[in-house]
Structures are given as C-alpha cells and as structure tokens.
Amino acid sequence: xxxxxxxxxxxxxxxxxxxxxxxxxxxxxxxxxxxxxxxxxxxxxxxxxxxxxxxxxxxxxxxxxxxxxxxxxxxxxxxxxxxxxxxxxxxxxxxxxxxxxxxxxxxxxxxxxxxxxxxxxxxxxxxxxxxxxxxxxxxxxxxxxxxxxxxxxxxxxxxxxxxxxxxxxxxxxxxxxxxxxxxxxxxxxxxxxxxxxxxxxxxxxxxxxxxxxxxxxxxxxxxxxxxxxxxxxxxxxxxxxxxxxxxxxxxxxxxxxxxxxxxxxxxxxxxxxxxxxxxxxxxxxxxxxxxxxxxxxxxxxxxxxxxxxxxxxxxxxxxxxxxxxxxxxxxxxxxxxxxxxxxxxxxxxxxxxxxxxxxxxxxxxxxxxxxxxxxxxxxxxxxxxxxxxxxxxxxxxxxxxxxxxxxxxxxxxxxxxxxxxxxxxxxxxxxxxxxxxxxxxxxxxxxxxxxxxxxxxxxxxxxxxxxxxxxxxxxxxxxxxxxxxxxxxxxxxxxxxxxxxxxxxxxxxxxxxxxxxxxxxxxxxxxxxxxxxxxxxxxxxxxxxxxxxxxxxxxxxxxxxxxxxxxxxxxxxxxxxxxxxxxxx
Numbered sequence: 145x146x147x148x149x150x151x152x153x154x155x156x157x158x159x160x161x162x163x164x165x166x167x168x169x170x171x172x173x174x175x176x177x178x179x180x181x182x183x184x185x186x187x188x189x190x191x192x193x194x195x196x197x198x199x200x201x202x203x204x205x206x207x208x209x210x211x212x213x214x215x216x217x218x219x220x221x222x223x224x225x226x227x228x229x230x231x232x233x234x235x236x237x238x239x240x241x242x243x244x245x246x247x248x249x250x251x252x253x254x255x256x257x258x259x260x261x262x263x264x265x266x267x268x269x270x271x272x273x274x275x276x277x278x279x280x281x282x283x284x285x286x287x288x289x290x291x292x293x294x295x296x297x298x299x300x301x302x303x304x305x306x307x308x309x310x311x312x313x314x315x316x317x318x319x320x321x322x323x324x325x326x327x328x329x330x331x332x333x334x335x336x337x338x339x340x341x342x343x344x345x346x347x348x349x350x351x352x353x354x355x356x357x358x359x360x361x362x363x364x365x366x367x368x369x370x371x372x373x374x375x376x377x378x379x380x381x382x383x384x385x386x387x388x389x390x391x392x393x394x395x396x397x398x399x400x401x402x403x404x405x406x407x408x409x410x411x412x413x414x415x416x417x418x419x420x421x422x423x424x425x426x427x428x429x430x431x432x433x434x435x436x437x438x439x440x441x442x443x444x445x446x447x448x449x450x451x452x453x454x455x456x457x458x459x460x461x462x463x464x465x466x467x468x469x470x471x472x473x474x475x476x477x478x479x480x481x482x483x484x485x486x487x488x489x490x491x492x493x494x495x496x497x498x499x500x501x502x503x504x505x506x507x508x509x510x511x512x513x514x515x516x517x518x519x520x521x522x523x524x525x526x527x528x529x530x531x532x533x534x535x536x537x538x539x540x541x542x543x544x545x546x547x548x549x550x551x552x553x554x555x556x557x558x559x560x561x562x563x564x565x566x567x568x569x570x571x572x573x574x575x576x577x578x579x580x581x582x583x584x585x586x587x588x589x590x591x592x593x594x595x596x597x598x599x600x601x602x603x604x605x606x607x608x609x610x611x612x613x614x615x616x617x618x619x620x621x622x623x624x625x626x627x628x629x630x631x632x633x634x635x636x637x638x639x640x641x642x643x644x645x646x647x648x649x650x651x652x653x654x655x656x657x658x659x660x661x662x663x664x665x666x667x668x669x670x671x672x673x674x675x676x677x678x679x680x681x682x683x684x685x686x687x688x689x690x691x692x693x694x695x696x697x698x699x700x701x702x703x704x705x706x707x708x709x710x711x712x713x714x715x716x717x718x719x720x721x722x723x724x725x726x727x728x729x
Contacts, residue, residue, distance in 0.1 A: 293356075305348060564582055
C-alpha cells in the first residue's frame with residue numbers, strides 16, 4: 145500500500161481545520177470591506193486579485209495536503225495564486241471605465257470566475273501526479289486517480305456543508321418553537337456563516353480523505369452507473385446523426401443555439417466515455433457492450449463537433465465575433481481535438497482506446513493554455529470582438545442603423561469605448577450620431593431604446609379610425625422621455641388607432657392596436673402616459689369590433705378595495721387576460 149493510500153498523517157486534520165477557519169475569516173473580511181466601502185474594497189487592483197486568489201487556491205492546499213511535500217505544495221499554490229491574481233488585475237484594467245453603484249468596479253467578470261476555476265482544476269491535476277512521481281509526465285492511472293478522487297471529495301464536501309446548514313436551520317426552528325431565537329440570529333450573521341461554511345468544507349475534505357478506500361468505493365459506484373448510460377447515449381447520438389440526411393441542417397439553424405446544444409451533447413459523451421474507460425486497466429472489468437459503446441460514441445464525436453464548429457462559423461460569418469462566440473470557439477477547438485483523438489483510439493489497431501490517454505493529457509494542457517490566453521492580453525475576447533465588429537461596420541457588412549453600438553459601450557471594455565469615441569467623429573453622420581448617443585447612455589436600456597421617429601414618419605405608421613379623424617397634436621409631437629413608455633408603433637411596426645372615453649374625464653383616451661395587444665394612453669397635464677395594456681391572445685375579432693364602433697368602457701367584474709387608503713385591485717378567479725366575451729363572465 146502506497147503512502148497516499150494509507151490516509152493523511154495525524155497533523156493534517158488540524159492543519160486543514162485551521163486553514164479552513166483562516167480561509168473563511170479572510171473571505172468574511174473581504175465581504176465586510178465591500179459592505180462598508182472601505183479598504184481594500186476601495187482599491188480594485190488589490191481587492192480583485194485577493195478575491196480570486198483566496199476564493200480558489202485554498203482548495204488546492206486542502207485537497208493535496210499530505211499528498212505532496214509541504215514545500216512543493218506551497219510553491220505550487222503560490223504560483224497558482226500569482227497567476228490568478230494577474231488575470232484578475234487584467235480583468236479590472238481592461239474595463240476600468242465601468243463603475244458600480246457606490247464606486248469603481250471591484251468584482252470580476254463571471255466568465256473569468258467559471259473558466260478560472262476550470263483551468264485551475266485541470267492544471268492542479270496535471271501538476272500533482274507528476275510532482276508526486278517526480279516526472280515531467282506521470283503514468284495515466286495517477287492522473288485519473290487524483291482527478292477523480294478530488295472531484296468526488298469536492299462534491300461530497302459541498303453536500304456535507306449543505307447538510308450542516310440544513311441541520312443548523314432545523315435547530316434554529318426548534319429553538320424558535322419555544323421562543324428562543326439566538327441560533328436563528330447567529331446563523332444570519334455574516335461573521336458566523338462565512339467562516340463556518342469554510343471550516344465545515346475543510347472538515348469534510350479531511351473526513352473524506354481519512355478513508356481512501358471509502359472515496360474510491362463511492363467513485364467506483366458513480367463511474368459504473370455513469371458508464372452504463374453510455375449505450376443509451378450511443379443509440380441517441382447515432383440515431384441523431386442518421387436522421388440528419390433526412391431532416392437536413394435547417395432545423396438545427398432555426399434553434400439559434402445549435403452549437404451550444406451540440407457541444408453539450410459532445411461533453412456528455414466525453415464524460416461517459418471516460419467513465420467507462422477510467423484508468424485504462426481492463427482486467428476483464430469492461431463488458432463487451434460498453435467497449436463497443438465507447439468505440440461507437442468516440443467516432444460519433446467527430447461529426448457532432450464538426451457540425452458544432454460549422455454552426456458557430458456560420459453565426460460568426462453572419463453576425464461577427466462577440467466574447468461569447470470567441471469562448472465558444474475555444475471550447476469547439478478543444479472538443480474537436482478530443483474528438484479526433486478519441487476516434488483515432490477507436491479505429492486504429494492496438495490496445496482498446498489506448499490513444500485516449502495521451503489525447504486527454506494533451507487536451508488538458510491545451511485547455512489551460514487556451515483559458516490563460518482568453519483572459520489575458522493574448523486573446524482578450526472583448527478586444528478581438530471590438531476589432532471585428534468595427535471592421536464589419538467600416539467595410540459595410542452591417543448597416544449603421546443595424547450596428548450594435550451598445551455592445552461597444554457596455555461589453556467591449558475600454559477598447560470598445562475607445563472605438564466608440566472614434567466612431568463619434570466618423571465621416572458618416574449617421575454613424576457619428578448613433579455612436580455619440582451610445583457614449584452618452586448611462587445604461588444598456590437607454591442605449592438600445594428605440595428612437596422615436598419624426599412626426600411625418602409617425603403619422604405614416606398610424607391608421608386613425610374612423611376615417612378622417614385626427615389625433616391630438618400633443619400626442620404626435622410629444623418628446624417621449626427616458627421614463628416614458630412610447631407606443632411600439634412609433635418606433636417600429638404600425639398601429640390602428642382609436643379614440644375612446646374610458647374614464648370619468650371628458651377628454652378621450654388614445655387606443656392603439658398593434659395586432660398582438662392594445663395599449664391605452666391618456667393625457668395628464670398635457671403629457672401623454674400609458675394608462676393600461678392588455679394582450680390579445682385568441683381575440684382576432686377585436687380589431688373588427690373597434691373599427692365598427694362596437695367598443696365602450698365596461699365596469700370591472702369586481703371593484704377595487706380601499707384598505708386604509710391603499711387600493712387593492714381584485715381579479716375574478718380564473719379570468720382570462722386580454723379579451724373576454726359577455727357570456728364567459
């Protein structure tokens with residue numbers, strides 16, 4: 145039995161609990177600084193790297209304490225923390241023009257958090273087996289054993305921490321039954337629940353590490369169950385590919401999410417293939433049906449990832465690059481390399497799926513390199529997207545009125561805002577005007593809010609009934625402000641318009657019918673505001689009735705309640721929205 149199979153040394157448990165407590169207290173202090181708007185939360189270049197490094201690297205130490213020499217583990221964790229901190233600094237630097245309520249942006253972008261965690265997990269499990277065996281590349285079973293063990297530990301530790309809080313909440317409820325609320329008050333305190341969660345997580349990591357055979361038993365059961373889902377996915381995947389020649393690719397493109405769905409299916413197949421293959425030690429363990437399922441799905445990965453790549457390429461060709469599409473392209477690249485390696489393993493002679501092992505290792509290194517490039521100046525998705533989108537505008541691939549100026553303002557980071565400033569001085573007056581409006585916008589809604597057209601264009605979109613009737617000039621000339629809701633047909637589409645008296649005031653209201661709904665506008669002090677709205681699901685006769693003059697104000701089925709000066713609006717039980725015939729009431 146090797147050293148790491150015997151369980152951790154006696155001192156490891158206390159060290160893990162201490163580290164968990166320090167980890168939790170540190171995270172709580174960072175949280176408190178953001179709440180109080182004090183240092184270090186007032187220094188984004190300090191707070192962001194601290195947050196990212198302290199959020200992830202303690203798990204490396206918790207998981208591998210006792211597995212590696214302490215000096216090696218600390219050097220590796222320090223290096224990982226330094227890389228994470230550098231990525232965090234760049235994430236803030238590239239977007240330092242954005243502020244949050246109360247001050248500058250200190251929190252990191254969600255893609256960095258997600259991809260950073262994934263890259264760190266992969267990198268750690270590439271490093272630990274090699275360091276333990278003192279080799280540049282360790283034996284494949286060592287990689288599988290370490291990564292799968294820590295994945296199970298992570299999952300079980302999360303469940304243990306969740307169970308801890310369920311029990312505390314139950315205990316608080318029991319004490320509250322007899323009028324004691326001290327436990328309920330305690331668990332609501334940030335200074336308690338953040339350190340307590342981290343400490344319980346650390347305790348769970350140690351408890352799962354005490355008996356390695358127990359962890360491997362849980363892992364074996366989980367992998368066995370997953371592997372027997374592979375024949376099901378083999379049938380589904382092959383059936384899908386065989387159906388494509390008859391259905392064509394058009395239904396895929398209509399989903400607008402073909403690449404994402406195909407990548408998700410490929411990822412599921414990759415997980416199941418590895419669940420069946422495990423560390424490659426056959427010993428008669430893998431049934432023939434699973435071996436064939438692995439071979440079939442390994443080959444099926446190639447067309448799945450190829451179609452995903454084609455779908456993404458079409459989308460980029462039509463609409464250009466965005467940060468999301470660049471990250472998707474990186475995932476497609478990794479998926480294609482895995483698919484080709486797995487297919488070669490399935491088709492070429494030799495030990496069953498033996499080439500899967502170098503493929504997994506190569507893609508592990510590739511994934512880490514790609515993620516580091518994406519969140520550094522090397523391949524910053526925002527920078528690449530801004531350059532591509534502005535290039536499309538300059539060469540006429542997209543019309544000025546269809547260009548997404550809000551993307552440059554709010555998603556293009558500092559480079560996007562710099563590009564927007566240049567466009568505000570463009571020789572094309574339409575581009576310059578729209579870029580200037582986007583620069584002046586305080587939020588995305590204001591930047592993308594449809595612009596009201598001039599009066600002559602508004603009137604052309606409005607069909608007023610009865611024929612010959614005129615709308616009030618104040619309605620047609622109103623300069624709709626940022627807080628108003630303009631009629632949709634003043635920005636796009638067209639409307640049939642009627643004037644009806646729907647309240648106690650003598651002046652009529654303006655009713656607009658756009659085919660899918662009716663909206664009512666009333667004048668208050670010379671300013672038109674939306675009074676009400678109703679959808680028209682299943683009401684095709686409404687427009688004909690309005691044109692025929694068969695419309696009047698109707699009393700509500702239930703009047704409002706006045707409760708202490710507050711109006712409570714009642715709706716009849718099971719009332720339909722929109723229109724309702726008299727017989728249905």
